[in-house]
Amino acid sequence: MIFWTLLRSAIAGAALLAVSFATQAQVKDVIVDAKGEIPYAIDARNVVARSGTGLCWRTGSWSPAAAGAAMAGQLPAGCECDSDVIPKDKCTTVAAAPAPAAATPTPAAVAPVAKKITLSSKALFGFDKAALTPQGKAAIDRNVIARLSEVGTLQLVTVSGHTDRLGSQQYNQVLSERRAKAVRDYLVQQGVSADKIDAIGFGKTQPVAGVRCADSLGRKKLIECLEPHRRVEVEIKGAN
Known part of the structure; x- marks a missing residue:
């Protein structure tokens, strides 16, 4: 962790x-x-x-x-x-002196593969919560677990949590870390090796580009407008 x-x-x-x-x-x-x-x-x-x-x-x-x-x-x-x-x-x-030519043949290059999946926090958690809902677990099964085989031999899964700008940086940082950890723990429960998963929280430091929401909208509409920022990104890396 x-x-x-x-x-x-x-x-x-x-x-x-x-x-x-x-x-x-x-x-x-x-x-x-x-x-x-x-x-x-x-x-x-x-x-x-x-x-x-x-x-x-x-x-x-x-x-x-x-x-x-x-x-x-x-x-x-x-x-x-x-x-x-x-x-x-x-x-x-x-530059160091060239080493003697190896007697063994050079192995064929391994082609790296990567998949990035973005899941809305709304689909995974309750508002301002970090416990996965049953619907959230199903979303991970459907969008992440089912796609692990697409990268061949799994090398690394990076789970990053992101929040919107409402609230303090410290609060959002902790919330993003808890959400990333919740997704990581569920992946481990589903059989993904824990030593191949990194969980990172970014708080509100990486908002989605192009989403602009004025404070004058009122709290309810502002929360709805800021929804794209509240997300968990899962990057899967492997090699064929």
């Missing part, structure tokens, strides 16, 4: 677009050294979490200097995540 602290910087881009095979093939894991301030969200393996489009998830402590100071092996983590703000000379290593 992984719970994330306040993430105050939202990731730009289309979080709901499906990722193409070609894009996925270019993305590699960035494993940071667990020393000092880490300006990116990481999982239990110290691997930087990415969005469906390959963008690294920044924490509220992110800055160009922090991205250049946090190391991922011989190079700063920012060389992979934010190469446009890191000096190029910091992202260059001296």
Whole structure:
């Protein structure tokens, strides 16, 4: 179980677009050294979490200097995540002497596969609640469990909880984490290995782009208008 602290910087881009095979093939894991301030969200393996489009998830402590100071092996983590703000000379290593040719043949490349599924919190929970309803469990069975086989060999399931802007950041952060954990726990009950699931709460830091709701609407209509922000996103990664 992984719970994330306040993430105050939202990731730009289309979080709901499906990722193409070609894009996925270019993305590699960035494993940071667990020393000092880490300006990116990481999982239990110290691997930087990415969005469906390959963008690294920044924490509220992110800055160009922090991205250049946090190391991922011989190079700063920012060389992979934010190469446009890191000096190029910091992202260059001296090439090692080529190793002798291996006698064994190179194995065939494995094609990565990813699916991203967005579930409305309304379909999963009661308003302002974090306990899955029977209808919510059925929605997960239908939209997530039934699709796990589509990615071949399952590698990782990332469950992220999101809220609307009503209420404090602290309250929404806790609620989003509880909802992500509830979905994760249900997936484990249905047979998904717990060590292949990450649960992350983003609170209200990642609203859906293009949804605009004026406070003048009144509370009931405002809650209805903000519904797209209240969601749980499940990203399934595997390999054929």
